[in-house]
Amino acid sequence: MVFTSLNFLLFFPLSVLLFYLSPLRFRWATLLAASFFFYINIKPVYSLLLISAIGSTYLFTMLIAATGNESRRKFYMVINIILVLLPLFFFKYFSVINGALINLLESWNLHWPLPEIKYMLPIGISFYTFMAIGYTIDVYNEEIDAERNVGLVALFISFFPLVLSGPIERAKNMLPQFRSFRSLNYENVTAGLKLMLWGYFMKLVVADRIGIYVDIVYGNIAGNNGSSLLIASLLYPFQVYSDLGGYSLIAIGTARVMGINVIQNFKRPFFATSMAEFWRRWHISLISWLTDYVYTPLSFRFRRYKVWGIVIALMLTFLISGIWHGAALTFVVWGLLQGVFLSFEALTSNRRAAFEKKFNLKNNIFYIICAMTITFVLFSTSQIFGRSATVNEALLVFRKIFTLQGSPYLDLTTLAYSIAGLSILLLKDLKNEFFPGSPSIFNSKKIVVRYATYLLFMFIILLFGVFQGNNFIYFQF
Amino acid sequence: MRHLRFVGRLLVFVILFFLLDFLISLVLLEGLNKYFGFNQAPGILINGSSMTISGFNRKEIGVLTKMSIATYAYEGVSISDRYAMINHFYHLYPEGVRTVVYEINPVLFSNLKTADNVYTHFYPFLDDLTIDRYVKEKASPKEYYVNKIIRVKRFDSRLIRLIILGYLGKYENLKTNSLDTAALLPMVSQKGMTPVTIEDSNREVFERTMDLIRSHDAKILLVMMPMYYLKLQSFNKEEYSNLCKYLEDYCSSHSNVEFLNMNQDNLIYDARYFSDQLHFNVFGQQQITKIISSYLVDN
Numbered sequence: 001m002v003f004t005s006l007n008f009l010l011f012f013p014l015s016v017l018l019f020y021l022s023p024l025r026f027r028w029a030t031l032l033a034a035s036f037f038f039y040i041n042i043k044p045v046y047s048l049l050l051i052s053a054i055g056s057t058y059l060f061t062m063l064i065a066a067t068g069n070e071s072r073r074k075f076y077m078v079i080n081i082i083l084v085l086l087p088l089f090f091f092k093y094f095s096v097i098n099g100a101l102i103n104l105l106e107s108w109n110l111h112w113p114l115p116e117i118k119y120m121l122p123i124g125i126s127f128y129t130f131m132a133i134g135y136t137i138d139v140y141n142e143e144i145d146a147e148r149n150v151g152l153v154a155l156f157i158s159f160f161p162l163v164l165s166g167p168i169e170r171a172k173n174m175l176p177q178f179r180s181f182r183s184l185n186y187e188n189v190t191a192g193l194k195l196m197l198w199g200y201f202m203k204l205v206v207a208d209r210i211g212i213y214v215d216i217v218y219g220n221i222a223g224n225n226g227s228s229l230l231i232a233s234l235l236y237p238f239q240v241y242s243d244l245g246g247y248s249l250i251a252i253g254t255a256r257v258m259g260i261n262v263i264q265n266f267k268r269p270f271f272a273t274s275m276a277e278f279w280r281r282w283h284i285s286l287i288s289w290l291t292d293y294v295y296t297p298l299s300f301r302f303r304r305y306k307v308w309g310i311v312i313a314l315m316l317t318f319l320i321s322g323i324w325h326g327a328a329l330t331f332v333v334w335g336l337l338q339g340v341f342l343s344f345e346a347l348t349s350n351r352r353a354a355f356e357k358k359f360n361l362k363n364n365i366f367y368i369i370c371a372m373t374i375t376f377v378l379f380s381t382s383q384i385f386g387r388s389a390t391v392n393e394a395l396l397v398f399r400k401i402f403t404l405q406g407s408p409y410l411d412l413t414t415l416a417y418s419i420a421g422l423s424i425l426l427l428k429d430l431k432n433e434f435f436p437g438s439p440s441i442f443n444s445k446k447i448v449v450r451y452a453t454y455l456l457f458m459f460i461i462l463l464f465g466v467f468q469g470n471n472f473i474y475f476q477f
Numbered sequence: 478m479r480h481l482r483f484v485g486r487l488l489v490f491v492i493l494f495f496l497l498d499f500l501i502s503l504v505l506l507e508g509l510n511k512y513f514g515f516n517q518a519p520g521i522l523i524n525g526s527s528m529t530i531s532g533f534n535r536k537e538i539g540v541l542t543k544m545s546i547a548t549y550a551y552e553g554v555s556i557s558d559r560y561a562m563i564n565h566f567y568h569l570y571p572e573g574v575r576t577v578v579y580e581i582n583p584v585l586f587s588n589l590k591t592a593d594n595v596y597t598h599f600y601p602f603l604d605d606l607t608i609d610r611y612v613k614e615k616a617s618p619k620e621y622y623v624n625k626i627i628r629v630k631r632f633d634s635r636l637i638r639l640i641i642l643g644y645l646g647k648y649e650n651l652k653t654n655s656l657d658t659a660a661l662l663p664m665v666s667q668k669g670m671t672p673v674t675i676e677d678s679n680r681e682v683f684e685r686t687m688d689l690i691r692s693h694d695a696k697i698l699l700v701m702m703p704m705y706y707l708k709l710q711s712f713n714k715e716e717y718s719n720l721c722k723y724l725e726d727y728c729s730s731h732s733n734v735e736f737l738n739m740n741q742d743n744l745i746y747d748a749r750y751f752s753d754q755l756h757f758n759v760f761g762q763q764q765i766t767k768i769i770s771s772y773l774v775d776n
Contacts, residue, residue, distance in 0.1 A: 006619050186483050209634075413638050451490060455497055462629045463637060468594070 001041040002164070003250045004203065004467075011038065012254065015160075019258050020184050027181045028155050031258070038160035039124070046122040049087050050163075054154045056083045057132040061139040061153070065146035077140040084132045091121045096327040124164040126324065128157050130289055135171040137293055144172045152178050161254040165247050167265040167285035174260075182259035192256030194442055197457055198428075199249030204465030206421040207242035210235045212414045212466065214387070221393050226400040227408035231415075233397065236387050237380050238422055241269060244283065263288075268429040273371035275341040275378060290317050310346050315339035330385045330394060337382040417464055502601075502628035505640050509601050509632075512643030513549050515569060520544035521773065522695075524562055525580025527552040528702040531756035532765040533578075535648045541770035544575070548648075551598045556585055556679045558595055560686045561611040565599075568607050573693035576773065579686075581701045581736075583712045583720060586675040586683065600624050600631035650762040656748040661707050673716035675723060687727070687734065696733045698776075699724055700769065703739040706746050708754035737772060739765070 001007045015034040022030040040047045060080035064073050105111070135156065139146045147153050156174050157163075182188070217224045217232035224232075248265035255262045263285050272278035279287050295317040302309030315336065322335020345352075361367040388394035431438065439445075441453045510516045514535055521544050523533055529550040539546045549562050559579075567573065596615035602608040603624060613621055624631050632640070642648070690697055701721070709717075721738060728734045744750050750761030757765060 006623060186479065189483075413634060417634055451493065454490070455494060458494065459497065459501060459629055462627065463632060464634060466634075 001038050003247065003254075004200070007041065011041075016257055024181055024183070028149075028151055028178050031160075031178075032151055032155045032158070035155065035158045035160040035163065039158060039163055042123055046125075049122055049125065050128060050158055052087070053084045053128060053132050054150075054157050056080055057136055057157065058147075058150045058153045061136055061146040062148070064136070064139050073140060077136055080136045081133050084129050084136075087122070088125050088129045091125060093327045127166045127168055128163055130168045130286075131162075131171075132157050134168070134289060134293060138171055144175065147171070147175055159255075161251040162262065165244065165251070167248055167251065167263050168289050169263060169285065173263065177260050185259055188259045189257050192253040192258075194454075195249045195253030195256060197253075197454060197461075198442075199246045199251075199253060200461050200465070201421075201457055202242040202246030202249065202425060204246075204461055204467065206418070206425050207239050207246055208466035209414060209418045209421055209464070210239040210242070213411055213418060214239055216411070217409060218387055221388070221396055221400070224400075224409060225406035226403065227405055229397050230401045231408055233380055233384050233387075233401070235418065237270075237376070237383050240383070240386075241266065241282075242422075242425065248285075268433045270376055270426070271372060271429065271433045272375050273368055274345055275338070275375055276345050278375050278379060279338070279342070286321070290321055294320055307347060311343040314342045314346065318342070325386070328389075329391050330388055333391060333394070334382050334385040337385065341378055341382075421464065498627060498629050502631065505629070505632050505637070506601055508640030508643040509636060510643070511646070512639045514545065514547035515549075517545050518570060518572070519547035519574055521546050521576045521578065522563075522566060522574045523548045523550065523578040523580075524559060524566075525550045525578075525700075525702070526554050526582070528582060528704075528755060529580045531650055531652070531752070531758075532702060532762055533769060534650070534762055534766045536646070537648075537763075537766045538770050538773070541767070542773050547574070550580070551595065553595050554598075555595070556682045556686075558599075560682050560689070561599065561607065563686055563689055564607045565602060565605055567689065567693055568605055573695055576696045576698060577690045578698045578700055578769065578773075579690075581699050581724065582704075583671075583673045583709075583717055586679045586720065587672065588674075588676050588679070597633065598636070601636060603631055650752075650757060650759040652752040652756070652758040653760075654752050654758060656705060656751040656753065658748045661705070661754065667711045669710070669713050671712045673712050673720050675720060680723075684727075687731070691731070691733065697735070698773070699728070699734065699736045701736070701738040701740055703742060703745045703765070705748065705751045705754045709740055709745060735776065737769075739768065742768065 001011060011034075015031075018034070019027055019030050036047065039050060057080060060076045060083075063076045067073050067076065135144075135153075138144045147156075152175060155178055156169075156171055159169075159174070162169055214232045214236050217228045218236075221229065245266040252262045252264070265283060265285050267281040267284065269278055269281040272281050295313050298316055299310055299313035302312045305312065316339075318335040318339040319332065320335070321338070322331040322333070325331040325334065356362050356367075384397050385391070385394045388397060431440070441449055444450050444453070507516070521538070521542065523529060523535070523538075523546065527550070529548065530552065533548060535546045535548045547566070549566055551558070551562075554562070563577070596612055599608050599612055603612060612624075616624070687697060701724075721736075724736045728736045744761070744764050750757055750764060752758040752761075
């Protein structure tokens with residue numbers, strides 16, 4: 001069951017109703033049942049992996065909490081991390097490693113009958129794995145107490161709004177909310193529904209419409225000219241933003257309707273003036289997870305190399321992030337590029353700060369626009385590797401963009417709808433970025449304006465949304 | 478008290494939604510009716526697929542023949558879809574029309590797979606019983622009932638484009654590009670390789686369609702739509718001749734049915750008139766419109 005399916009539109013109000021009708025102390029059970037129903041609905045067999053991640057995490061966090069011996073505690077933490085990571089590694093990397101091994105053996109004339117196993121990646125496995133690992137490390141670091149109620153641990157890992165594509169939440173934020181649910185609050189319900197509405201707009205009207213053009217052009221890189229590839233490459237970052245950003249808002253809104261607050265996942269990323277700032281605004285839950293559990297320990301380990309230690313930690317963190325996105329060289333290059341951009345900024349940050357101070361550029365609108373544009377171009381450049389199937393294809397895209405020009409492929413209807421939807425989205429972001437205090441039609445005090453806005457967006461979604469064959473991009477990760 | 482107020486507001490919102498849904502769908506349907514020419518009793522109905530859309534300028538034919546024209550054509554429609562369209566048309570206009578121009582193409586009688594979701598074009602007319610029955614057969618129950626309940630959902634981006642054109646009164650072909658003949662050279666080697674079959678089931682649907690039109694006392698003009706000569710040559714010559722012979726025989730054995738094979742015209746050799754191998758650009762449309770209009774006036 002995905003958020004854009006009719007099944008979800010039936011499941012969601014029913015779950016909310018059951019949730020609020022349940023006595024307060026049993027609401028977690030209602031939510032857990034709903035979460036499992038939601039996940040089982042996708043492919044029942046995959047829920048076994050989810051259950052095993054829950055079981056293992058619960059057992060080992062309890063063991064960590066019960067032991068005073070530091071090395072034992074560490075041992076339990078490492079064992080659980082390995083156990084929950086194993087299925088992720090198997091489904092994500094086995095076939096690639098297997099293929100590479102066969103090729104290597106073949107090149108030495110060795111015929112090893114390795115079975116070729118290719119399974120579909122269980123949806124959401126990366127996200128609940130990260131949440132389980134984060135919880136285990138937090139218990140080990142004594143940032144939170146191990147939860148004794150296995151039901152609550154199960155709910156944290158399988159919570160239906162987040163299980164498929166995040167945001168990747170932390171136990172210290174979620175478990176206290178699961179322990180004491182709030183009673184029905186209409187402000188939460190309406191705020192949640194508004195977030196969901198905006199999320200559906202981003203996903204169905206913007207992301208999936210842009211996706212039509214990008215898919216056509218990137219589906220035939222050899223047959224399309226540089227101009228078409230340039231347009232598609234510039235549109236793709238917006239597609240990903242609207243896709244995952246839209247998904248995240250629907251997830252956050254769904255949780256909010258039930259009075260549960262979930263971490264913000266995107267904060268107007270295209271208004272960032274540097275790559276470092278960009279990554280504080282883009283996929284925030286993943287980046288903060290990587291910062292806490294990968295980057296910080298690494299930079300601590302390499303601290304004796306001073307600024308170069310930071311560079312090493314950055315490169316490794318984004319390399320891991322790239323490999324997490326997919327077992328392909330394209331994602332490795334993507335991750336390394338992010339590392340290079342951020343390292344360059346880290347190495348030059350003092351000089352840049354002095355330069356900005358000297359010419360008073362911090363408040364110069366042209367400088368800000370230039371910085372935003374450069375940041376966007378850098379990210380779009382790296383995304384060419386994220387979108388292409390192979391590194392050779394990505395290089396062909398670059399070659400065509402810089403050499404072969406020509407009139408672009410113009411699917412006018414798709415482009416017109418895409419640009420109209422994107423303009424609405426960016427205008428809202430612009431307003432929130434530079435005029436956060438100004439009134440919003442979504443939150444107008446006048447009920448007529450509010451209702452008219454809700455209805456307007458509902459009809460825009462119904463009329464201009466793409467309802468066929470649309471999956472979320474991050475389901476593949 | 479707060480619960481009641483919330484439920485009350487929710488109820489008002491739902492009522493408003495369905496009221497607006499109804500009103501917006503009426504406006505959209507009106508635009509679509511204008512596009513097809515269903516907003517006034519037509520004298521001539523032109524029925525076909527994308528070839529018809531690219532080839533005939535409804536407004537221009539209307540001026541030249543001094544009759545109001547309806548062009549009921551969608552991209553990718555099969556012979557069964559065409560039967561549903563004609564049936565739907567006669568539900569809208571039981572008094573009928575004087576002439577029905579029925580597009581023929583070499584693959585109309587074959588079981589060549591058209592787009593899977595062609596039936597979604599017909600959602601706007603879901604209130605019509607014939608279309609309702611037709612869509613119900615093709616769509617999943619979930620899809621069918623969503624479109625039945627939420628009327629605005631019946632219109633998608635493709636249809637909205639037609640609605641805008643309908644309101645603007647624009648019926649001319651918007652394509653100005655000409656066929657890239659150099660890119661078509663490999664087609665020479667495919668000469669005669671595409672089969673032109675007449676499936677029994679499709680022949681039965683065709684004859685049923687003809688009977689339906691004839692039962693409404695309309696004259697029928699079967700038009701073999703022209704295509705670029707290299708594309709035409711890619712069809713099996715003998716089978717193509719058989720199809721033409723079948724249509725000629727059908728016309729000679731039935732009164733008030735005529736067959737016009739436009740592939741015999743010289744324009745099929747002129748790449749300037751085509752935007753691709755099957756479809757005309759605006760210049761081709763002007764030619765075809767003139768030919769069909771003078772034929773309709775003369776006959």
